[in-house]
Amino acid sequence: MKLHRNNIFEESYRRIMSLKRPDVLKARLWIEFESEKGLDYGGVAREWFFLLSKEMFNPYYGLFEYSATDNYTLQINPNSGLCNEDHLSYFKFIGRVAGMAVFHGKLLDGFFIRPFYKMMLGKQISLKDMESVDSEYYNSLKWILENDPTELDLRFCIDEDNFGQTYQVDLKPSGSDMVVTNENKKEYIDLVIQWRFVNRVQKQMNAFLEGFTELIPIDLIKIFDENELELLMCGLGDVDVNDWRQHTVYKNGYCPNHPVIQWFWKVVLLMDAEKRIRLLQFVTGTSRVPMNGFAELYGSNGPQLFTIEQWGTPDKLPRAHTCFNRLDLPSYESFEDLREKLLMAVENAQGFEGVD
Template sequence: HGMADSSRPAEDVEENGSSDGSRLLRLRVVAGHNLAKKDIFGASDPYVRIDVVKQEGYSVLDSFYTKTKKKTLNPKWDEEFVIRVVPSEHKVVMEVFDENRLTRDDFLGHVELPLNAIAEERPGRHIPQKYYILRPRSLKSRVKGHLQVYHAFLPPEGETNHENDWEIVEPVSSPEEPAVLAGRPVIPLPAGWEEREDACGRIYYVNHVARTTQWDRPTGATMLEEEVQQRSLELAQEFGRRVHISADDEQQVAEDIQPPPRDLAAPPQRRFTVPMVAALRCENNSSPEGLPAGWSLQVAPNGRVFFIDHNTKTTTWVDPRTGKPSALPQHSALPGKPDGVDDLGPLPDGWEERIHTDGRIFFIDHTARITQWEDPRLNNPNVAGPAVPYSRDYKRKYEYLKSKLPKPSNIPSKFAMKVTRAKVLEDTYRILSTVTSVERLRSKLWVEFDEEEVLDYGGASREFFYLLSREMFNPYYGLFEYSAADNYTLQINPFSGMCNEDHLSYFKFIGRIAGMAVYHGKLLDAFFIRPFYKMMLGKTITLKDMEAVDTEYYNSLRWIMDNDPVELDLRFCVDEDLFGHMQQRELKPDGANISVTQDNKAEYIELVIQWRFASRIQPQMNAFLEGFNELVPLQLLRVFDEHELELLMCGIGKIDVRDWRQHTVYKGGYHANHVVVQWFWRLVLSFSNEMRSRLLQFVTGTSRVPMNGFRELYGSNGPQPFTLERWGLPANLPRSHTW
C-alpha cells in the first residue's frame, strides 16, 4: 500500500461525497441460487425488490425492482442499479419474492446490506462479487439459498485520484463461504434435533431422542439424557395410576339435599361470585360492639353477617341493635375479578351464583324467579363445547355393520397380546406378523402391558389403540405427513418408500390395526384428510375436498376454474420437490407439451386432484385397504358417507361437557348435586378441550367420544356409562377403574 500524502488531510469515505454525506452506490443483482420452491404449479418465478430504508424507524425511502425470471430456482438477473444513499443513516434491504398472479407474492428471503464497510471503485482495484445467505423474516419462514450481488460506491464527482492515497482492500469472499450479515443470527438446533421439509415445502423439526415432530423451531440447549429419562418417566407414569379397584370400606356421609331457601330468590343488590373463604365482612353492622348480652355475630359463607342469640340458641339476619337485617355483600368474593365473572366466564344476563348453607353452589334466574343447581353456562357451546348431534340414522347403520361382520369360528376365545409401552409399535408389528390366520384377530382382544398387573375388561385395549395410534401416525417414521400448515390432519407420505424399504408391509399392518379397531368397537387417535375416507369408500375426490386440506392450492385451482388459464402458460405436468431436487411429473402422456386452455382446464384440474391425493399414494393405500379388508369387508362400509366413516374410526374430538354430565352415573353416596360432584364438573368445565380429552383418556382409555356421544360408551359387557364413585378418604388421589 502507498503512504498517505502529508499535505492532504485524511478524509472519510462518506465525506468524499456531497455536502449532505450522500454517496452513489452501484448495486448489481447478479443471480440467485437454490431458492425455495413456493409455486404449486412448478418452480418459482422470482424477482428482487430493493428498498432504501432509514436505520431509525425502518421507513422505506425508495424501492427498485428487477425483472421476473420464470420457472427457475436459480435465476440470473444481472441487472444494475445506481442508488443515492447516506451511509450513516440508510441501509439497503434486498427481498426476493415469487411472483404469484393468483394470490399475493410469496416471500423467498431477504438480505440486509449495511453501508458502512462498502468499498469504493478506483482504477486498478478489483472488487469481488458477494454471496449473501437469504434470511427469513421469522423463525417460521421457509427460506433457503443465497443471493449473488456486486456493490461498490462510485468515486465522488471531480475527485482527483492520488497514487499515494490510502486504499481499502476488501477480503475476497467465495461462494463456499457466504458472507455473514448483520442482524439476528439463526440459533443452531439443539443436539438430537433435525430440520426437515415436507412435500408441501414446509419446515418441521424432528426430535430423534423423544421421537416427536413439531412445527416450531426448538431453542435452548437440550440435554439428551434428561429427555430420555423424561420420556421413559412419562410412558411409565402416564397411565400408571389407572388400576382396578375393589369394593373398599367407605365412610358414608349423610348429605343435606334440601333445596336452597326461597328467600334467597329475591333480586340481590349486587351479583357476586363464589367466596372461597368466608373472610369478607359487610361495611355496616360488622362490629360486635354494642350487642346485647349473650349475642355474637359471624359471617355466612356468602359473606353476609348473621347474629347468634346464645340465650335462646337461635340465629337471625336481623341486627338486634337496629332491628334491621344485615346487608348483602357489596364486593365480589374473588378479589380482582368483576362481579359475576370467574374462570368460566360471566353468567348469562339475569343470573346470579350463590352458595347454599352446606357449601354447594346454586344459581338464581331473576328473570324467571327460579333457582337451580345446574350451571347455566353448560348451555353455552363456547364454554361446554359443541353439542353432540344424535343421529338415529348413523346408529342404524352401525348396528347393521355389527350384524354383518364375520364372526370368528374354531379359534380360541381370546387373542392375547403382551406389549411394552415404550415399544408398543415394534411389539405389535412383530406379534401381528406371526399371525397366520386372520380369524384369530376377530376373537376377543386381551392386552397386557409388560411389568404391569392389568386385567383387560376393555380399558386396556382402548389404551392400547390410543398408544399405538400415536406411534403409527407419527410423521417421525415417514409413513404419514401433515397435510397443511394450518391444521394437524394427516395424509399418507408419497415418499414413504424412501424412509422405509418395507413400507408397504407397514401400511398393511396399519390397515389391520384400523380394521381391528372398527371390528372391536375401539377408536383411533388420529385426524385424516377427508379424501382418505373417500378413497376407502371408493368415491371420487372433488375440488371441494381440497378446500379443507390446502386452502392455497384450492384457491389457485378455483381461480383456474373461474378464469382463462392461458396467461399462466401451464402444461399438463407438475413439478415435484424430491428432497430438494425438482422433478417433473406428467399428468398424462406427453403432458409437458400440452397447454392448459379454457377447453381442457376441467381435465387438468381433475388430473391435478388425482395426482395430489390418489395416484402418488396408490400402492400405500392399496396395502392399507388390503389389511383393513381382512378384518372388515370394505363393501360393508359403503352404507356410511365419508363423514360418518371418520366418526366410526376416530370418534368425536370435541367434547361436550353437557352431554358428558347428562350421561354420567353416580355411586357410593354421590349424586348430581353433591358438593364434590359440583366441584368435579366445575373443574371439567374450566378445562380446555385437550385437558378434557386427557381426563377422558385417563378414565376410559380413549380420548375420543363415540359418534352419538357419551350415551354410547361401551365396556366389556355392553353399554357402560361414565361413572363417578366415592372411594377411600378425602386425602386420596383419584383412581380409575377402566371397564
C-alpha cells in the same frame, strides 16, 4: 398379546404381521403390558389402541405427515418409501389395526384429511375437498376453473419436490407438450386433484385397505359417507361448547350478544354429541379439536379461530368455508328458523353448495 410399553409399535407390528390367518384378530382381544398386573376387561385394549395410534401416526416415522399447516390432521406421506423400505408392510399392518378397532368397537387416536376417507370408500375426490387441505392450491385451481388460462402457458405436468430435488411429472402421456386451454382446463384440474390426493399414495392406500378388509369387508363401510366413516374409526371426541364459544370470532355486524348469535349457541347446546361433531365437520372439514382446545384451531393457512359472519338473506341456508373455519350465517328472524336451516345445512353437506 404381551407387550412392552416402550416398544409398543414394533412389537405389535411383529406379532400382528406374523399371523398367517388374520381372522384370528377377530377373537377376543387380550392385551397385557409387561410387568403390569391386571385383567383386560377392555380398558387395557382401549389403551393399547390409543398408545399404538400415537406411534403409528407420528410423522417422525415417515408413514404419515400433517396436512397443510396444522399439527393434528394427517395424510399419507407420499415419500414414505424413502423413509422406510418396508413401508407397504407397515401400511398393511396399520390397516389391520384399523380393521381390528372397527371390529372390536374401539377407536383410533388420529384424524385424517377428508380425501383419505373418500379413498377408502372409492369415492371421487373433488376440488372442494382440497380447500381445507391446501388453500393456496385450491385458490389457484379455482381461478383456472373460473377464467381462461390459455395465456398462462400451463402444461399437463406438475413440479414435484422430493427432499429438495424438483422433478417434472406428466399428468398424462406427453403432458409437458400439452397446453392447458379453456376447453381442457376441467380435465387438467381433475388430473391435478387425482395426482395430489390419489396417485402419489395409491400403493400405500392399497396396502392399508388390504389389511383393513381382512377384517372388515369393504361393502360394509360403503354404506357410510366420509364424515360417518371418520366418526366410526375415530369417534366423536369431546366438544367443550364453552371453550368453543369463548374462542369464536364474529364479523360483519355480529357480536356475542346479538340475538342470532344467542340463538346459534342455544341450538349448539341443545344438539347431541354427534350433531355437534357434524356441525364442526361442516365448518372446519374435520371432527378433530386440537389438544389445547379451540384457541389453537387451524385453517389451511395457519391459526384460524372459529368464525361466524353475518351474510345473506333469511331465506338462505348457512354456508361454510372450511379453509377459514368460517360459518356464513344469515340473520334469521326466529330461533326456530335458525335451528331448522342450520340442521338442514349440516345434514345435507354432502354435495351441498354451501361448503367450499
